[in-house]
Amino acid sequence: xxxxxxxxxxxxxxxxxxxxxxxxxxxxxxxxxxxxxxxxxxxxxxxxxxxxxxxxxxxxxxxxxxxxxxxxxxxxxxxxxxxxxxxxxxxxxxxxxxxxxxxxxxxxxxxxxxxxxxxxxxxxxxxxxxxxxxxxxxxxxxxxxxxxxxxxxxxxxxxxxxxxxxxxxxxxxxxxxxxxxxxxxxxxxxxxxxxxxxxxxxxxxxxxxxxxxxxxxxxxxxxxxxxxxxxxxxxxxxxxxxxxxxxxxxxxxx
Numbered sequence: 001x002x003x004x005x006x007x008x009x010x011x012x013x014x015x016x017x018x019x020x021x022x023x024x025x026x027x028x029x030x031x032x033x034x035x036x037x038x039x040x041x042x043x044x045x046x047x048x049x050x051x052x053x054x055x056x057x058x059x060x061x062x063x064x065x066x067x068x069x070x071x072x073x074x075x076x077x078x079x080x081x082x083x084x085x086x087x088x089x090x091x092x093x094x095x096x097x098x099x100x101x102x103x104x105x106x107x108x109x110x111x112x113x114x115x116x117x118x119x120x121x122x123x124x125x126x127x128x129x130x131x132x133x134x135x136x137x138x139x140x141x142x143x144x145x146x147x148x149x150x151x152x153x154x155x156x157x158x159x160x161x162x163x164x165x166x167x168x169x170x171x172x173x174x175x176x177x178x179x180x181x182x183x184x185x186x187x188x189x190x191x192x193x194x195x196x197x198x199x200x201x202x203x204x205x206x207x208x209x210x211x212x213x214x215x216x217x218x219x220x221x222x223x224x225x226x227x228x229x230x231x232x233x234x235x236x237x238x239x240x241x242x243x244x245x246x247x248x249x250x251x252x253x254x
Contacts, residue, residue: 001030011035016043016057018196018229019073019139019170020161024060025050041067041081042170044074045136049164058084063094068117068125073139073170074132076121138234139169142241146172146230149245155252157226171196172232179228185251191244194229 001012012031014022021043028036038061040046046057058064068080085091096103101112147158157175161167173196176182186193200220202212214221230244 001027005032009034011037013037013039015039016046018159018173019043019046020165020167021046021048021057035062037061038064040064043168045132046168047166062087063090068121073135073168074125074128076124078121080117080121135234136168139232142232142236143169143172145241153249153252153254169232171229173227173229175226176228179226182251183228186247189247191247192231195227196229198224200224
């Protein structure tokens with residue numbers, strides 16, 4: 001982060017990936033006083049120990065953002081999201097921006113948006129929210145079951161969780177050689193899997209104007225060729241977990 005900061009840098013966005021928090025305290029230090037925005041779309045309910053206390057995803061940054069897309073751990077029946085902040089001035093600004101730049105009907109202080117959460121989505125989310133903790137715990141149990149089952153498969157790298165973090169396992173993402181072959185092997189057995197993400201941001205066509213080239217972010221590029229996410233949703237039965245495990249182990253001759 002530090003070498004990338006220039007006089008034009010206005011904020012730093014930290015992305016929580018696959019269910020665990022980014023090291024927000026380290027990002028904040030590297031940001032050198034600039035506000036940090038935490039993209040917590042994949043980590044609602046996750047936590048991190050910072051300075052001797054437990055901090056929830058979205059809490060420690062200037063602004064935390066959540067996604068309620070149906071595939072998320074806390075998903076609605078359509079698109080939706082939320083921003084949180086501990087800063088009163090930011091709160092007021094965000095409230096104006098979400099409602100056409102207005103805090104008083106028909107009086108618009110700034111040009112804003114129509115970004116209010118639909119009432120139907122809010123009702124669905126309120127019904128599901130009390131179950132989020134139990135769902136997260138079930139995902140952690142499923143992940144631990146996988147970790148133990150794959151411990152003796154050296155070709156497969158299980159997810160690494162920062163010791164300071166408690167993950168919600170939005171995905172259970174392993175790294176494997178010959179990723180496409182592994183995925184085809186699972187598909188033949190009726191087992192779903194997915195790739196998050198096949199192309200790093202710096203190589204996306206929409207960012208070509210920035211001038212990045214292959215090789216400039218080698219770790220991201222390597223990960224994008226190896227990552228594969230296995231089913232981890234809370235309703236999985238032990239029988240289903242064993243079926244996934246047996247299929248993966250069979251591919252590697254275990």
